[in-house]
Amino acid sequence: MTSFIINKTSSEDWEIIQNLGIQTFSETFAEDNSEEAMEKYLEESFNSGKVQSELNNPNSHFYIAWEEDNPVGYLKVNSGKAQTELQDDTSLEIERIYVKKSHHGKKVGQLLYNQALETARSLKKSYVWLGVWEENVRALNFYKKNGFVEFDKHIFRLGDEEQTDLMMKKVLD
Template sequence: MTVTYRAATPADYEPLADMARQSWVETFGYLYNEADLNAFIGPVFGPDGLGRELSDPAFQIRLAEADGRIVGFAKIGPVTMPGPLPAPAIELNQLYVLKPWHGRGVAPALMDWALDNAHATGAQFVHLSVYAENARAKAFYTRYGFTEIGRYGFVVGNQVDDERIWSKPL
């Protein structure tokens, strides 16, 4: 099945939010009780989170679609992690791919887009955060030249996770 890529629009909110929730729960849902999971997912992927970002020119979102369905996305925007961090910078806020599409070139295509567009903004660094125990993501980011430069507590409901800050000069 062919994967196509395009810029997200506000009209993509519902299917994108559904895909993002599914991907996040597939990857991290086992770590949290239901209350903590819902406390995180609602604001992040809801109308005031992802829905607002789709209309905010500070964010760029790229979709990967197969057979009319969103199977992955990448989002870049302002740096939200605690710092000080090298600047000027942009954050790769999210890069999610549904599990059936892992290993099929979707994540590299989205990462290439994110790095190209981050560079086009004039940023000199791209920062991202990754759960300390997410070995698959850390291996992927290492292949792209990202290195760990810090850590912080990532809050999901009442739980605080060990999140690592990674960076790459452009």
């Protein structure tokens, strides 16, 4: 069985995060969205300046999943003002758990999720929360399996299109 290593990123890892973000977001959402919406979102979300700025934000934490010297996924979590919405000091947002399609079903997402929980506990957070597209059944099932419950909804903009994200949270022990 292949083993994976999860490492915290540094600012020098921006190109790896950028490439992983573009590849995994495209693999997951391209077939369900227009090419124009995808291009706009990818340019806004994964341009060099934005990725570097996010990596340098002390309230955002990135982790890369490695299979030997191959990056296969990453995690982005936010606390404090870096959170996209709630900005509750007692919470940690899981903004992204992105895994290459070639590695779906290999427990990489679970390892990244476990890292998110470890980070939340080390930061003494009471709960973790996230937004997930209501049509992303694979992700919804993953989060429900891990004890998340829906508590609200919000609009996620992909290009000029509006989509509904379910907001889910898990209270930590």
